[in-house]
Amino acid sequence: DTGVSQDPRHKITKRGQNVTFRCDPISEHNRLYWYRQTLGQGPEFLTYFQNEAQLEKSRLLSDRFSAERPKGSFSTLEIQRTEQGDSAMYLCASSLDGGGYGYTFGSGTRLTVV
Amino acid sequence: RKEVEQDPGPFNVPEGATVAFNCTYSNSASQSFFWYRQDCRKEPKLLMSVYSSGNEDGRFTAQLNRASQYISLLIRDSKLSDSATYLCVVNKRTNAGKSTFGDGTTLTVKP
Numbered sequence: 001d002t003g004v005s006q007d008p009r010h011k012i013t014k015r016g017q018n019v020t021f022r023c024d025p026i027s028e029h030n031r032l033y034w035y036r037q038t039l040g041q042g043p044e045f046l047t048y049f050q051n052e053a054q055l056e057k058s059r060l061l062s063d064r065f066s067a068e069r070p071k072g073s074f075s076t077l078e079i080q081r082t083e084q085g086d087s088a089m090y091l092c093a094s095s096l097d098g099g100g101y102g103y104t105f106g107s108g109t110r111l112t113v114v
Numbered sequence: 115r116k117e118v119e120q121d122p123g124p125f126n127v128p129e130g131a132t133v134a135f136n137c138t139y140s141n142s143a144s145q146s147f148f149w150y151r152q153d154c155r156k157e158p159k160l161l162m163s164v165y166s167s168g169n170e171d172g173r174f175t176a177q178l179n180r181a182s183q184y185i186s187l188l189i190r191d192s193k194l195s196d197s198a199t200y201l202c203v204v205n206k207r208t209n210a211g212k213s214t215f216g217d218g219t220t221l222t223v224k225p
Contacts, residue, residue, distance in 0.1 A: 031211065042118075042201050042215030043158065056211050091157060102148050102160035102203075103213070 004106035006092050012112045013082055020078045021109045025094030032075050033093040033103060034067055036060070043091055049075060082113045115140060118204050120216035128224055131192045135219045137202030138184045147178055147185050148203040152218065158201055161187075192223045 005024040013019050025032045031050050035043035046065070047057045051072035061067075064082075069075040079086055089110050093103035120137045127133050139147075147164035162169065164176040164185050175188040185204075189196055202216040 033211070033213075035215075040122075040217065042217045045212045045214070048211040050211070058212075100146060102150075102163060103158075105157035105159070107157050 004092055004094050004104050006090075006106035006109050008109055009107065010110045010112075012114060015084060015113055016081055018078065018080045019082060019111065020076050021090055021092075021111075022074060022076050023092030023106055024074045025092070026104055027073075029094035029096050029104070030072070031095045031097065032069055033095070034075070034077050035091040035093065037089045037091055037108075038087075046077075079111075082111075084113045087111055087113045116216075117141060117214045118202055118216040120200075120202050120219045122217060122219060124220040124222055126222045126224060127192055129192055129194060131223075132188065132190045133192060133221060134186055134188045135200055135202075135221075136184050136186050137216050137219075138182075139202075139204045139214075140183070141204070141206060142180075142183060143206060144183075144204045145207050146205040147176075148205075148213075149174075149176055149185075149187050150201040150203060150215075152199045152201055154198075158215075161200070189221075192221075194223050194225065197221055197223045 007022045033048040034046040037043045049069040064080045067077045089108045091108045093105045095103050149161040150158040151161045152158040164178050168177045173190045177186045199218040199220045201218045203213050
């Protein structure tokens, strides 16, 4: 286990379709985070899990977005009825406990909604 | 006003130059601070934590000024490979789940 893995790396979808992304964190890390980043902006917090519990969700996370982390291992982020404004890089990160030593990010999933 | 603000740059400097970036934060109760580096179209990578006493890692020095609510990053003897976007990160608690990122400062080091 050499890092955080995200799949797919790229996704092109038509507006209105549903998409699901997967993140496999570093196995020893109990916290998992989802961020979204658009060009020229820093990553924006979406949600995070400690083990299998989702502890915080951003108001950015509309009801079209849902995230899960069954069994406290990998996580999925689903976007329903995609909109062009959802086009972004979706970054997953993991950390041990509160991230007092920073996060390790995955390479991200770049979503393009056409 | 954004919670974390950075001068977007770009900073264009020659190799060997010393360059400094500042980052201001609005929440005086913020507890932990970091600098990340992000190469074009890549994920952010942790560069260094920022401690109250300041810290140094080779050519990189980070400082925290709680009174004025800013953190700084100093890069000495710039290399071409330092060209990247530098993201400032602030956490409200040491054990916080959510981190707030600045929008980054872009550095280009030229031969």
